[in-house]
Amino acid sequence: MIEVKNVYKSFDGVEVLKNVSARFEPGKVNLIIGRSGSGKTVLLKSIVGLHEVDKGEIIYDGRSFTNMSEKDRKQIRKEIGMLFQGSALFDSKTVEENVRFPLDVFSDLSVAEKKERTNFCLKRVNLENANNLYPSELSGGMQKRVAIARAISLNPKYLFCDEPNSGLDPKTAIVIDELIYEITKEYNMTTIINTHDMNSVMGIGEKIIFISEGQKVWEGSNNEILISDNKQLNDFIYASKFLKQVREGFLKKGI
Structure with a gap:
């Protein structure tokens, strides 16, 4: 498990992450979603140590990554797999x-x-x-x-994926999603994916946190996301007319 506790991060005096807390569970595909510029990429990079947080704490299975020595961090990095966007x-x-x-x-x-x-x-x-x-x-x-x-x-115990479907056609993207899902289950990894691909969200999103303007404003599963009453989340996901129709279908059935 990876825990993020009350994390803040600023660049040149501009607050990008504001008191973000979250738990990412082992054996599950955990997604960070949000608009471009929302802070989701900064959060992912902060968790892996590419950015140092200003305040707050990152914890890997009870080990405080934020407060440990560089030598101890190297040990955790050996337990991390990283899939980069390109x-x-x-x-x-x-x-x-x-x-x-x-x-x-x-x-x-x-x-x-x-x-x-x-x-x-x-x-x-x-x-x-x-x-x-x-x-x-x-x-x-x-x-x-x-x-x-x-x-x-x-x-690895932990797998981080930064926009894994970027540049892929929809069919290939599904193949990659399914492969990540299968490997997560097979190795019981704590997998965290940074994405704005709603196909990934609906296909493999077991634990999802939604970041808006540097704050976590919603969390839940892909079964819950379509019936959320969070306005910021709905404005994000229902930019697609198809998903609006899916949501209306869920609500009519009383799901």
Whole structure:
């Protein structure tokens, strides 16, 4: 579990996060949603330590990440997998080398063990025969799957995904969502996804927090989001006429 307690963050005197508190649960897909500029990306980066919070605390399974030494933070970082928005693969490295990279940096495994783990991760994302390809030879969806394989190579307890469906067509985005969901369950990870993709919200959003103007204004599940009476949330999600119709259907049925 990851806990965020009363977090504040400012840049150049402008408050971006204002007293945000949340709990992100293991074995669940936890989503942070909100408009562009709402503070959701700053929150995600604050949780992983890319931004230092001004006030408040970030806690990983009872361990205060905010107050610990850099040495202790390195230990937690070994337990973190990160899926970046643009996949962030190394263009000059093969698929196998990209997936093996965290193992080379953070593990004491033998060459044979690294090879075995790399192949396992590639098989898990259905890319068994892609070892010797380069990122430029892959589709956007395949690049995301390689990035997921790399993110789970160290068998992390925590998985962070920044806009994982950015730039993908709807069908491929669903494949990536389902893969993240399956891996979360399989490894009982605490998965946190930063997104504004309502397909992801409705498809895999088990725990959702909605950020507006730097504040958490709603939290719940994808079953609850369509019947929320929170005006700020509804203005965000019902920009889509289709979702408005879905909401009206739920309300007519008394759900």
